[in-house]
Amino acid sequence: MTTRHPDREAADGSADEVGRGRDATPRRTLIGSEMPWSALPRDVSELLSESLPEVVEEIVSRIPQEVPEYSRPLEGEFGTAVRRGVEIALGRLFVDLPGRDEPALMPDTRAVYRQIGVGEARTGRSLEALLSAYRLGARVTFRAVSAITDRVGLEPRLMLPLGESIFVYIDEISAASIEGFTEEQSRQVGERDRRRESLLRRMLAGNLPEVEARRLAGRAGWPIPARLVAVVLPSEDGEGLRAALGDDALISGRTGEVVILLRAPESSAERDRLATKLGGRPAWVGPVRPWDKAEESYRAATVAAASPALARDGAGVRWVDDNLTAIALHADPLVMAALAARCLEPMSQLRPEQRDRLAETLLVWLKHRGERGRIAQELHVHPQTVGYRLGQLRDVFADDLDDADRRFELELVLRAGHRPAPD
Incomplete structure (x- = not known):
């Protein structure tokens, strides 16, 4: 076979044929190539394909040993998905691609790795765990292929495009999984935000039965506090609020205003911390109320925010409880x-x-x-x-x-x- 070491294949062809396929097609150069597998002879596939099952087994066995997030046995649907992903990757890389000027992933194979990313996001594992498993697979594959090429007599000079092919291919499947992971995370965040906004609106509408409130809060991932406050501020000042307040707050961008529900501060220090998080925004904080009276806190804050007589440039955070007389005087x-x-x-x-x-x-x-x-x-x-x-x-x-x-x-x-x- 022409891709074997010349010392072992001197009888099969002259030196200028080394590194070509049986059809004597010239080997592509790696210089400037974005697809290093195109520089490999086609018969590399024949040399490596028989050994791929053992590489699959080694990768599958090493993942739970070296990546803590996957320390459980690779069984059931999860184990099947891991094994399938490894088999598809090695088959595509060492059987389909050598000698061909094709992208790493076709639409169907790309979909496999996107879905792996989606699945990892749904399980709650970190993206870094998945990428660590991919990097491990690349290292194991490179070492295994090095041993195989030495055993079957593949020319040493072909190790460069083989190694580059492995790591470029891993980059491609990583990118596909990252895309699936981030899109699923965005979908989950968007769905959670919609559920949280729905919960906020139901609470502000009043007459929300406790059983229904607890059900909606569970779906929204927001533990309902016993006592809360509503915060109202202009919509143009709402940028960055989610990052500043975190998951402890329900936030809704209603027409012309931003409304926030969050646990009532229990001390002056907590009031100061809330004001700091609001970052000098012109916000009105309603009076403390039980969770099922959230609309009362919201209504009081809205009355204060709607009064032109109470509007002051640079006023920052103000508390309804500290301004009740002024609010009453300017309510209508x-x-x-x-x-x-x-x-x-x-x-x-x-x-x-x-x-x-x-x-x-x-x-x-x-x-x-x-x-x-x-x-x-x-x-x-x-x-x-x-x-x-x-x-x-x-x-x-x-x-x-x-x-x-x-x-x-x-x-x-x-x-x-x-x-x-x-x-």
């Missing part, structure tokens, strides 16, 4: 504006400077329950000036200042930032 701007128009209407005939001065005095008077000394101190005026202004206010409001309900309404609208408008 139209209602508060209507109340302010009615309560402050008596001041509409005053001059602008007088309106502002008396409105300020009225608010401080209401806050301090008429204590002139404290009023004068806050306004930085003489107590007699306070008396003079109060006289003007009584001329404007008459008996309304003696009515507890009217005083309450006046304080509400003034604390909400409303001031008398001109007539």
Whole structure:
């Protein structure tokens, strides 16, 4: 056979025929070739094919010994899949490809290794375990082929393209498995995210039975905390939140806003850590509620986030519980504006400077329950000036200042930032 060592085959052909097939087809050069097997003579297949079963057995036996993730016996469907993958690889590499200008993997063989990657992702093993098994297979194959070529008398110079073929082929099947693995992981992540978003929406809708909630949470991979908070922030500030908060949070990108559900912080240190994870984003954190009242925390945070009067540049994370009065005052701007128009209407005939001065005095008077000394101190005026202004206010409001309900309404609208408008 022409690919044997020349010393052993001198009677079969001249030196210039060494390394050619029986049809004397010139051997392809490796220089610039992306397919090193094309440089091998076709009769390499005949020399190696009979020994391939022993190489398969050695690889299959070594994998559980040297790759910890595969330490269990290669039995059942798993063992069958491993053996089939090894047999296909060696058959393709040493029987089909030598002397042919073909890609490493045809569509059907590529599908085999893609599916191996998919299967590994589904079992939860790491991609590195699979690639380690492939590298082991390449080492074992190279050593075995070296021994076989020496035994059958294959020319030493053919070891270079044989070795390169083995490692290029392993790269190809690794790439196919990586593709299957990553696509399956992406599919799993996408499916989990869809399940988590569905769970979040069901919780915010309310009236979710506990049995159903636990079932949905199990499918979504999210243990429902006993007490939680809802966080609301603008959709444009949602980038990177999943990475920052991790799997502990349910996150949904709703229209115009991002909504998050997560376990309620139990200390000021945990509140600070949450604020750090949110990274200065303008977020409102709702009040702590039991898991089955998540919609209440969400609704309170939404009311706060929707109020233009509470919007502040660079405000960062704010907590509804720390701003309840301000939120209540600004919960419905139209209602508060209507109340302010009615309560402050008596001041509409005053001059602008007088309106502002008396409105300020009225608010401080209401806050301090008429204590002139404290009023004068806050306004930085003489107590007699306070008396003079109060006289003007009584001329404007008459008996309304003696009515507890009217005083309450006046304080509400003034604390909400409303001031008398001109007539």
